[in-house]
Amino acid sequence: MLNLILFGPPGAGKGTQADFLIEKFKLIHLSTGDLLRSQIAEGTKLGLEAKKFMDRGDLVPDEVVIGMIESKLASNKDANGFIFDGFPRTVAQAKALDELLNKNGTPVSGMLSLEVEKEELVNRLLNRGKISGRSDDQDVSIIENRIQVYHEKTSPLKDYYAAQNKQFSINGMGSIEEIAGRLSETVSAL
Ligand code: AMP
Numbered sequence: 715m716l717n718l719i720l721f722g723p724p725g726a727g728k729g730t731q732a733d734f735l736i737e738k739f740k741l742i743h744l745s746t747g748d749l750l751r752s753q754i755a756e757g758t759k760l761g762l763e764a765k766k767f768m769d770r771g772d773l774v775p776d777e778v779v780i781g782m783i784e785s786k787l788a789s790n791k792d793a794n795g796f797i798f799d800g801f802p803r804t805v806a807q808a809k810a811l812d813e814l815l816n817k818n819g820t821p822v823s824g825m826l827s828l829e830v831e832k833e834e835l836v837n838r839l840l841n842r843g844k845i846s847g848r849s850d851d852q853d854v855s856i857i858e859n860r861i862q863v864y865h866e867k868t869s870p871l872k873d874y875y876a877a878q879n880k881q882f883s884i885n886g887m888g889s890i891e892e893i894a895g896r897l898s899e900t901v902s903a904l
Pocket of ligand 1: 724746747748750767768769771772773774775776779799800801802803807850860
């Protein structure tokens with residue numbers, strides 16, 4: 715079982731590269747951002763609550779996203795493995811994920827951290843905002859807040875996984891194919 719965490723700041727290319735990795739390694743894609751956006755589209759209570767945080771570029775409370783991941787793991791028991799995209803984003807989420815996966819005897823295989831310069835992140839997000847219509851990708855101050863939240867709450871997870879010898883930094887600059895090649899090489903060696 716291959717359990718990969720695709721890590722990096724907003725705009726690092728996690729979603730794009732997840733598409734490539736799920737195809738190549740036959741994994742199930744679990745993106746908490748996508749799951750939350752579908753709750754919003756369905757107009758559920760969870761979605762309405764989460765939207766308040768997302769509109770500001772703040773993190774949704776840990777228990778909400780942990781609950782979503784827990785139910786997805788439970789409903790995909792026969793999976794070859796998972797690719798976690800945009801999760802975990804806090805130490806509390808990382809600890810909860812370890813507990814859930816260790817309970818099943820299928821721990822995290824590796825954390826792949828896409829490294830991209832800040833200027834490039836902002837450009838990529840603004841471009842994506844034009845195509846996708848995502849409101850949190852269209853406002854520079856919300857983008858800046860998301861990048862700051864990443865540095866404050868999420869990037870410490872690199873140390874968390876490094877302490878387990880599971881952290882791999884990947885150069886996330888260059889073409890989609892070049893970055894996919896780097897990821898593939900690292901995953902194949904796990
Ligand atoms: P993303 O699609 O990963 O860029 O996420 C969009 C927004 O959804 C984030 O700015 C957060 O508000 C929320 N979100 C997604 N994943 C998480 C998570 N693991 N923990 C908390 N909030 C999240």
